[in-house]
Amino acid sequence: MKxxxxxxxxxxxxxxxxxxxxxKGLHGVGLSEILHDAQAPKGVMYHHFPGGKADLAVAAIEAxxxxxxxxxxxxxxxxxxxxxxxxxxxxxxxxxxERSGFERGCPLAAISLESTPDDIALRDALAQAFGAFRELVxxxxxxxxxxxxxxxxxxxxxxxAYEGSLIQARVAGSAKPVNxxxxxxxxxxxxxxxxxxxxxx
Amino acid sequence: MKxxxxxxxxxxxxxxxxxxxxxKGLHGVGLSEILHDAQAPKGVMYHHFPGGKADLAVAAIEAxxxxxxxxxxxxxxxxxxxxxxxxxxxxxxxxxxERSGFERGCPLAAISLESTPDDIALRDALAQAFGAFRELVxxxxxxxxxxxxxxxxxxxxxxxAYEGSLIQARVAGSAKPVNxxxxxxxxxxxxxxxxxxxxxx
DNA sequence: GAATCTATAGACCGGTCGGTCCAGTTGTCA
DNA sequence: TGACAACTGGACCGACCGGTCTATAGATTC
Numbered sequence: 001m002k003x004x005x006x007x008x009x010x011x012x013x014x015x016x017x018x019x020x021x022x023x024k025g026l027h028g029v030g031l032s033e034i035l036h037d038a039q040a041p042k043g044v045m046y047h048h049f050p051g052g053k054a055d056l057a058v059a060a061i062e063a064x065x066x067x068x069x070x071x072x073x074x075x076x077x078x079x080x081x082x083x084x085x086x087x088x089x090x091x092x093x094x095x096x097x098e099r100s101g102f103e104r105g106c107p108l109a110a111i112s113l114e115s116t117p118d119d120i121a122l123r124d125a126l127a128q129a130f131g132a133f134r135e136l137v138x139x140x141x142x143x144x145x146x147x148x149x150x151x152x153x154x155x156x157x158x159x160x161a162y163e164g165s166l167i168q169a170r171v172a173g174s175a176k177p178v179n180x181x182x183x184x185x186x187x188x189x190x191x192x193x194x195x196x197x198x199x200x201x
Numbered sequence: 202m203k204x205x206x207x208x209x210x211x212x213x214x215x216x217x218x219x220x221x222x223x224x225k226g227l228h229g230v231g232l233s234e235i236l237h238d239a240q241a242p243k244g245v246m247y248h249h250f251p252g253g254k255a256d257l258a259v260a261a262i263e264a265x266x267x268x269x270x271x272x273x274x275x276x277x278x279x280x281x282x283x284x285x286x287x288x289x290x291x292x293x294x295x296x297x298x299e300r301s302g303f304e305r306g307c308p309l310a311a312i313s314l315e316s317t318p319d320d321i322a323l324r325d326a327l328a329q330a331f332g333a334f335r336e337l338v339x340x341x342x343x344x345x346x347x348x349x350x351x352x353x354x355x356x357x358x359x360x361x362a363y364e365g366s367l368i369q370a371r372v373a374g375s376a377k378p379v380n381x382x383x384x385x386x387x388x389x390x391x392x393x394x395x396x397x398x399x400x401x402x
Numbered sequence: 403g404a405a406t407c408t409a410t411a412g413a414c415c416g417g418t419c420g421g422t423c424c425a426g427t428t429g430t431c432a
Numbered sequence: 433t434g435a436c437a438a439c440t441g442g443a444c445c446g447a448c449c450g451g452t453c454t455a456t457a458g459a460t461t462c
Contacts, residue, residue: 008409009409009410023317024228024315024317025226025228025311025314025315027225027226027228027229027315028228028315030448030449030450031449031450031451032448032449032450040410040411041410041411041412042411042412042413042450042451042452043409043410043411043412043452043453043454044409044410044411046451046452047408047409047410048409052450052451053450053451101318102318103317103318105314109314109368110226110311110314110315112368112369112371112372113226113306113310113311113314113368113371114225114226114228114229114311114315115371115372116224116225116304117302117303117304117374123372123374126372127372127373127374130368130369130372130373130378131373134369134378150385152381153381153382153384153385154385155381156366156369156377156378156381156382156385157362157381157382157385157386159365159369159378160361160362160363160364160365160366160368160369160378160382161358161361161362161365162361162365163361163364163365163368163369164360164361164362164363164364164365164366164368165357165361165365167310167313167314167331167361167364167365168313168331168335168357168360168361168364170313170314170316171313171316171324171327171328171331172328172331172332173318173324173328176357177331177335177357177360177361180353180354180356180357180358181354181357181358181361183354184351184354184355184357184358185358188389209439210439210440231418231419231420232419232420232421233418233419233420241440241441242440242441242442243420243421243422243441243442243443244422244423244424244439244440244441244442245439245440245441247421247422247423248438248439248440249439253420253421254420254421
């Protein structure tokens with residue numbers, strides 16, 4: 001929210017945490033590694049994030065959510081057909097994963113699975129992020145003429161498929177699970193979109 | 202594979218690790234916690250798993266994969282309609298998550314996202330598990346008359362949706378993401394199955 | 403230019419981490 | 433019954449964990 005915050009150490013810390021979440025999750029990295037990546041000493045981190053590691057993670061999740069949202073909005077604006085937009089955007093994630101040697105996946109997924117019900121702030125931030133994500137997709141579909149309820153459900157399926165396909169590709173060291181998932185899903189989506197268009201005509 | 206292995210400490214260790222993987226992932230738990238759960242001292246674990254924590258994790262993944270496979274086969278046998286079978290089986294996972302206060306998800310997903318490309322054995326075991334899982338579903342669909350390629354893709358989508366929906370439900374503390382995902386997916390699946398039946402007639 | 407606040411810097415801490423080592427116990431088979 | 437392997441039990445280790453603390457440097461304000 002505080003967009004006027006001076007860029008610098010704080011953002012470098014968030015960036016380094018974001019990076020680590022993509023690669024190994026929250027418990028997979030030590031503070032020392034994050035601090036090293038961000039070129040920052042310890043004190044400065046507890047200055048900006050008094051709550052420590054978890055606090056920084058929440059900030060990184062929020063930054064990640066904002067970034068995902070922005071990039072999705074961008075492809076939506078560039079492609080009139082929702083199916084095309086989703087395909088492009090999915091391709092981005094897929095290429096990032098592949099180019100990194102199957103190291104970099106979704107920054108939200110790993111920490112989601114490491115979190116316990118006690119991690120209130122963490123799960124809150126994550127739930128909000130995924131919720132916003134689903135809503136964005138649902139709005140896209142509703143805008144293409146699909147009914148509200150069906151758009152919501154379809155959006156849930158799309159986001160689920162997105163996360164799940166990245167998990168599988170990651171461990172397989174192969175893009176095939178993503179490609180198979182996307183091809184089938186987009187095929188079904190196009191039928192859905194065609195039906196929506198027809199029933200409006 | 203060694204099914205004649207005497208039950209006892211070794212299995213208790215695997216069980217405890219399996220449990221932890223569901224709840225917090227690999228790095229989220231210390232050996233001491235696992236050892237405490239399994240009521241076993243340290244030495245015994247390095248006797249059965251010379252490779253340490255990672256070694257035990259691989260064994261737990263293999264055990265988990267076998268368990269998932271068995272339970273899926275069971276519901277498949279009990280329900281002639283593939284869509285019904287998947288619905289029941291998804292319901293099991295969903296209930297386990299809910300009953301545990303959104304603590305217990307898929308035992309494979311968390312460690313998948315924590316793993317790095319260097320964790321060869323780990324990713325191998327995981328890739329094999331997910332692959333077997335997809336294959337099982339694909340066979341089920343092919344058996345219902347859906348073409349081979351389409352069955353493969355649809356299976357990838359189903360497994361992806363399964364994993365992704367559990368992630369979202371977990372952080373949301375709500376079953377809604379799972380319900381939405383399943384309802385939409387099974388609706389599409391039923392159409393697919395009807396088409397397959399028709400084109401065979 | 404003293405006071406104050408924000409930010410940087412890193413030494414330091416107790417605790418826990420994964421892992422090693424070896425001394426006992428138990429089971430098995432000659 | 434003696435030998436030997438499989439297994440159990442836990443003390444012990446150095447490394448690293450997340451976190452605290454104090455010192456100081458720059459900026460801002462009166």
